[in-house]
Amino acid sequence: MDQVRYNAIWRKTTETRPAVKNPMLKAMKIGFIGAGNMTQALVKGMxxxxxxxPDHIIVSNRTEGKLLKLSEQYQVQTRAHNQEVINECDVVILAVKPQDFSAAIEGLNNLFNENQIVISLAAGMPFSTLKKLIPYARLVRLMPNTPSLIGRGxxxxxxxxxxxxxxxxxxxxxxxxxxxxxxVESEDQFDALMVSCSSGTGFIFELMMYWQEWIEEHGFAPEIAKKMTIETFVGASLLASQSNGVELEELQARVTSKKGVTFSGLNSMRELEMERALRISFEKAAMRSQEISKSTK
Ligand SMILES: NC(=O)c1ccc[n+]([C@@H]2O[C@H](COP(=O)([O-])OP(=O)(O)OC[C@H]3O[C@@H](n4cnc5c(N)ncnc54)[C@H](OP(=O)(O)O)[C@@H]3O)[C@@H](O)[C@H]2O)c1
Known part of the structure; x- marks a missing residue:
């Protein structure tokens, strides 16, 4: 991926979040419609x-349970009706599942105003559909992944x-x-980010399960095998993230001696066309996203 075009902001693990740029941020009211997993992660981080x-964060939800939990845990405000969130907030984050999206704003479309930033988390809903549903607002599509829960999203x-x-x-x-x-600059890139980073988190867990299983087959207790797996993935990721200016290929070469153990394993991975299998899986996921987009139009 072309990092310059993506305008990526990469941070080292040791760095804290960048300084806030918007002087009005503390005065802004930030609303969430839907109080599920993603809202809980975003509210926690904020x-x-x-x-x-906290009292500038205002959340509504279809049912009451999650609202009580959120207000107890983070002292945010809650509202019984989505309409109140739209009326009160400068930024409205629509965090319901795509199939609930239309119902969540039904009859409320004209309450949005053209200065309001409206952020949609709905995975397969393109701008063309969003614009039809919410014609008078400044629309943004957002795609977080679950490591956002620990500040590594x-x-x-x-x-x-x-x-x-x-x-x-x-x-x-x-x-x-x-x-x-x-x-990202296009919906194609948006889907690529979703597949590689959001679904990608699930793909990495799949690989980790294979790792753990193989270790267990060699007599390690499950909890030790899990720890060995996690630490291998975390260690490799941190090493890559902290090796400024060193390409992944070079890091791999540093653990690979010609005709050695790693060399032999890597050769087998290549012969078995692991890259091809992964690419096909990525493409299948991207196709599914396009199908969902079509069905929401
Ligand atoms: N989870 C992820 O990893 C992830 C990653 C990227 C993007 N997203 C996107 O983020 C969005 C939210 O996902 P999620 O995982 O947070 O889903 P979730 O846990 O199922 O939460 C959705 C929430 O929306 C509420 N809701 C449904 N209809 C509503 C309505 N008419 N008015 C108000 N609230 C309503 C639900 O209320 P109830 O409590 O009554 O069910 C539920 O609390 C989805 O569009 C998803 O595609 C999720």
Whole structure:
């Protein structure tokens, strides 16, 4: 992937979140419609960053249970109706499943205003559909992944706003505490980020399960095998992230001596066309995303 075009903001593990750029951030009211997993992760990151006043975060949900939990845990405000969130907030984050999206804003479309930033988390819903549903707002598509829960997420966004710089700095201010915020320029790139980073988290877990299983077959207790697997993935990732200017290929070469053990394993991976298998899986996931997009149009 071309990192320059993606305008990626990569941070080392030791760095804290970038300084907030928007002087108005603390005064802004940030609303969430839907209080599920993603909202809980985003609210946690925002409150823990201390850049937001909890009582400036306002959440509504279809049913009450998750709202009570959120307000107890983070002292955010809650509302019984989505309409109240739209009326009160400068930024509205639509965090319901794509199939609930239309119902969540049904009859409320005209309450949005053209200064409001409306952020959609709905995976397969392109701008063309969003614009039909919410014609009067500044729309942004956002795609976080679950490591956002621990501040190590990849949070992709796309906007078609005239004030690109303003939106970029706002996204970094809102979500910088959750990981690396990456601007993408087309819906094709948006899908690529979703497949590689959001679904990608699931793909990595699949690989980790194979690792653990193989270790267990050699007599290690499951918890030890799990630890060995996790530490191998974390160790390799951290080494790569902290080896500035060193390509992955070079890091791999450093553990591979000609005709040695790693060399033999890598040769087998290549002969078995592991790359091809992964590529096909990525493409299948991307095709599924396009199918979902078509069905929401
Ligand atoms: N989870 C991920 O890893 C991930 C990653 C990237 C993007 N996303 C996207 O983020 C969005 C939210 O996902 P999620 O995992 O947070 O889903 P979730 O845990 O199922 O939460 C969705 C929430 O929306 C609420 N809701 C449904 N209809 C509503 C309505 N009409 N008005 C108000 N609230 C309503 C649900 O309320 P109830 O409590 O009544 O069910 C539920 O709490 C989805 O579009 C998903 O594609 C998720």
């Amino acid at each position: 409150v823990e960053s201390k850049e937001f006043k 990849v949070i992709g966004y796309m906007s078609q706003d005239k004030e690109e710089e303003y939106v970029s700095s706002l996204m970094e201010d809102l979500f910088g505490g959750l990981g690396s915020v990456i601007r």
